[in-house]
Amino acid sequence: MGCCSVTQRHVGITEVGPDEMELLEISSPGVWGLSEMPFPSPPLSELKQDTHSSVTLVSTEGPSSQAILWGRSRQELHQLVYSKPISSWEGQSAPAYGEIVWSSVVYLHNHHTQEMTKRYLVLFSFHLLILAIDDRKQAFIYEGILPLSGTSAQALPPDSKMKDAFEINGSMVEARIFICDKSTDRAVWLENIEERRKRALSLQLSPSHSALSYLVPCDKTWKKEELKRYLLQAPIWQWEGTPIQHLGPMGYLSLVHVVNAQWQEPQERLLLLFPEDLLLLSLDSRRIQVKYEGRLPRKTIKALERSALPGRLQFELTGEFMMPLLVSCHSEEDYKTLTFQLQQPEQNSVLDQAPPPLIPKKRRS
Missing domain, CATH: 2.30.29.30 (Pleckstrin-homology domain (PH domain)/Phosphotyrosine-binding domain (PTB))
Structure with missing residues (x-):
């Protein structure tokens, strides 16, 4: 939903995502754009720039070739989200949301049934995509996409029965609890979601970046x-x-x-x-x-x-x-x-009135 006309670097993507606006703010030589970073992307706080404008990438995971799901790496799964049709998808296509910042397999906790089902969370620059997982077909099923500017994420307290869990809620969304495999995964999610939420709010407050100014x-x-x-x-x-x-x-x-x-x-x-x-x-x-x-x-x-x-x-x-x-x-x-x-039908319409009396047929002599 971005209004910027900068062309995305991602191969096969023709639409412009809102994350491109933040790329304009980075002009120092040697600093990578999001599309050029090797997967998995590290938390933003771990990108440290020295006096020569170089970047040190500190990853909390193994190499980008590490299998995440179905024997595929995180980078391969990102390409799958971009290029393959997703069952029950609604709204604009996935490339329109811009670069994928982070993703991982989590477990969604059902408050009513207490069941936990596997999900794949995909974090774009300003949206969070929730996908159900069909292991038999090795395919994703769309479950919703949340605007980060209207949501917040917080870790569940230590005394909670669910370890390494965090909750996403907001005034326009139902609260959801996601459980990670380990505490480092939860820390990555919380840090990235909060950072992107702040960026989304700051861009929304800027008239030059508001879609409303063009649509109204x-x-x-x-x-x-x-x-x-x-x-x-x-x-x-x-x-x-x-x-x-x-x-x-x-x-x-x-x-x-x-x-x-x-x-x-x-x-x-x-x-x-x-x-x-x-x-x-x-x-x-x-x-x-x-x-x-x-x-x-x-x-x-x-x-x-x-x-x-x-x-x-x-x-x-x-x-x-x-x-x-x-x-x-x-x-x-x-x-x-x-x-x-x-318009609403009138209460005393012709249909509500009593029908006229029947006139008996004349007999033939």
């Missing part, structure tokens, strides 16, 4: 589709309730202005239609951050048309547990789609 206003179809993908991955301030990824497929998205009895000026909002909910989000003044404003069950609200005049496309959004909102759309397409999707 979403006045074109391709912008709306890209914005949908962005909102499913980016952190949303003050999020509450069910994660956005669990609300179902996003049907429609529109940037509107809303007014109610308490606001003196129209407020800009993003309206997102899900199968059972209408989600309201706001943007900050620089349009680099998204904030949660509320979620309305669609079965409790309805849209009433107020004006279909050009330049004044307005409808009223009403419901039992909300103040009426006057919604102004920017395009006729948004107006027609939203009013059609949010």
